[in-house]
Amino acid sequence: MRYFLELSYDGTHYSGFQVQDGQETIQSAVTKALEILFRQPFSLTGSSRTDAGVHGLQNFFHFDSSLELIPKHKYNLNAILPSDIAITSIYRVADDAHCRFDALQRSYKYLIYRQKDPFMVNRGWLFPYPVNQELLDRMALILMEYSDFTSFSKRNSQVKTYICDIRSSYWEQGSNGALTYRIRSNRFLRGMIRGIVGTMVRIARTEVSTEDGEQLFRAVIESKDCTNADFTTPAKGLYLESVVYPDDMLQLIQ
Template identity: 55%
Template sequence: MPRFFIELSYKGTAYHGFQIQENAPTVQLALEKALLTLFKEPFALTGSSRTDAGVHALQNYFHFDTNLPITEKHVYNLNAILPEDIAVRSIRLVSDTSHCRFDALGREYHYYIYQQKDPFMKDRGWYYPFELDFDLLQAAAAVLKEYTDFTSFAKRNSQVFTHNCSIDLSGWSKPAAQQLKYTVSANRFLRGMVRGLVGTMLKVGRKQISLDEFRYIIEAKDCTKADFSTPPQGLFLAKVIFS
């Protein structure tokens, strides 16, 4: 049966995550309802990357199998049905064995912080009005690329066989006045990992812990030592990398 990748972006504020959950609004549920409305039959969707409640995505994917004649015009049709905070970007035919989760080579995340009150950033960043040493933040971000075991940054009860991740990009930037953006790219991410990294690096930036203490947290392989208090609204899944 033909297989299709459907690419979408969404603002996650109103949703309890990406993939289906019982008795809770999710991005998958909204898309399944839109597909059912348009095509008059149910679709079984497989997701590429889970995002938590309140987390956004500039790019994420589902795949589905169907014998129906799917064309680019259905992008417009679906967007007319979907709520305003979810947008389909493309639908494309792929090989029957392609898998939007397992074929992904990596993912890139962005985390936004704003340090001056800004009503337009309320649901898209973390208001963090504390003095930060930018050079220390950059140094902490660079340290992460020296490690592969990120057990300390995986939330408890993460059902994975390994905590190893290969980070190829990790750095802070200043996209606008009084704003900071953390960008991280890796072959895989653990549950809660990016928020844990950001929260713990901010402690370095505030000089609450040293770079040596940051290294100790990484090497301790103990998630109770990392800071997972980082809220979800600043986090964006920016890119799913296939090739």
């Protein structure tokens, strides 16, 4: 039988989502918890890879097992897992369901706070400098006019295409000038969101007009050259918010 595990996590103390030799990752922690509970090996496949320090409000693994999982197992797994990882639901799915390839879209957000806040140290990017909010809003809309995002993919990504279908892209303003960037797409490239945010913030901080800033941003996208983008934004401000699957694909174990 194939199962989906839905989970959330604080990525601060992990070397990313996917398993890596000799590194503590979200996948290695969840695999260890499953093997402690059921005393047998497990092989997990992840939905969306997130880098070291990136957080997940919703992500998924799938695995196959002859075991019949029941609601109590969610409680058991959470009792074993560290406090910064939580299993939120367990689903029974079709034997050919795939948590990565069957996802229809994914949503991310990036948090920027403007004043020193000890509670945001590992949960956002402190950026106290002035920015052109109108320009940020315009660049978020401009992004949706394009489909080739080669400029926002880190090198050695080993993908067949740089085409992404961005369905939404916008900035929100919060209290104390805080900024949240939200983006939704059918797929994302390696480093893509941090590259987009870093490039937008870099341009919006310069003393250029909104019109000139728009042209600078278009030039970065159209260059199809990642050396023109800015990937220096810290991972701690990035959150995977949701992964969407076809209706009726997930059968909640309850």
